[in-house]
Amino acid sequence: AQSVSQHxxxxxxxxxxxxxxxxxxxxxxTVNLFWYVQYxxxxxxxxxxxxxxxxxxxxxxxxxxxxxxxxxxxxxRKPSVQWSDTAEYFCAVSSKAAGNKLTFGGGTRVLVxx
Amino acid sequence: NAGxxxxxxxxxxxxxxxxxxxxxxxxxxxxxxWYRQDxxxxxxxxxxxxGEGTTAKGExxxxxxxxxxxxxxxxxGLESAAPSQTSVYFCASSSPGQGSYNEQFxxxxxxLTVL
Numbered sequence: 001a002q003s004v005s006q007h008x009x010x011x012x013x014x015x016x017x018x019x020x021x022x023x024x025x026x027x028x029x030t031v032n033l034f035w036y037v038q039y040x041x042x043x044x045x046x047x048x049x050x051x052x053x054x055x056x057x058x059x060x061x062x063x064x065x066x067x068x069x070x071x072x073x074x075x076x077r078k079p080s081v082q083w084s085d086t087a088e089y090f091c092a093v094s095s096k097a098a099g100n101k102l103t104f105g106g107g108t109r110v111l112v113x114x
Numbered sequence: 115n116a117g118x119x120x121x122x123x124x125x126x127x128x129x130x131x132x133x134x135x136x137x138x139x140x141x142x143x144x145x146x147x148w149y150r151q152d153x154x155x156x157x158x159x160x161x162x163x164x165g166e167g168t169t170a171k172g173e174x175x176x177x178x179x180x181x182x183x184x185x186x187x188x189x190x191g192l193e194s195a196a197p198s199q200t201s202v203y204f205c206a207s208s209s210p211g212q213g214s215y216n217e218q219f220x221x222x223x224x225x226l227t228v229l
Contacts, residue, residue, distance in 0.1 A: 009154060042222070043221060043222045043223055045220075049217060090157070100210070101159060101162065102147075104149075105156050106155055107154070
């Protein structure tokens with residue numbers, strides 16, 4: 001069965017600081033990987049996705065993530081955060097073997113101080 | 115395009131009451147899903163549907179039922195609400211993609227409190 005773990009539950013940082021959120025999944029086969037963001041009071045929105053090709057994926061709002069197959073990781077990065085990046089971030093994985101269903105990590109709450 | 119919509123947005127129930135949450139999508143998606151979101155646990159799949167008239171159990175199906183009578187609608191029912199079902203419920207939809215790629219689009223959520 002596939003599973004996802006996000007290392008940090010809460011992250012607090014100042015504007016202009018760099019952000020890296022860890023995500024590890026457990027499944028040995030072919031996977032698709034996603035990062036979703038949930039701004040306060042809003043629904044989930046897709047930040048970026050990986051399903052094949054270049055393991056460095058660029059998403060919206062300056063976010064990127066790198067798929068490292070040997071480490072079963074898909075960490076999210078942003079070089080310089082803004083106050084508006086305050087949100088909860090979810091990593092998710094899907095696979096054909098799991099019927100293409102998404103499995104989510106527990107989420108990381110990010111607070112960016114102005 | 116409204117995307118994925120959910121009604122109601124908020125609801126308070128007493129233990130033992132029943133209710134139905136409605137999800138509608140206008141993207142002609144085949145697949146629809148119901149999740150619950152609890153602090154520190156991410157989103158967990160309750161039930162899902164891969165087409166009109168078909169439903170299947172997800173990770174946490176107990177205490178819930180679903181129906182997919184029309185392609186655009188997916189209903190989630192609570193037969194006898196319990197305080198443990200206090201949560202935020204999200205509906206999502208997607209279209210089968212190439213290989214196993216399957217981006218899901220989410221609704222705005224329903225905040226349910228069971229007293």
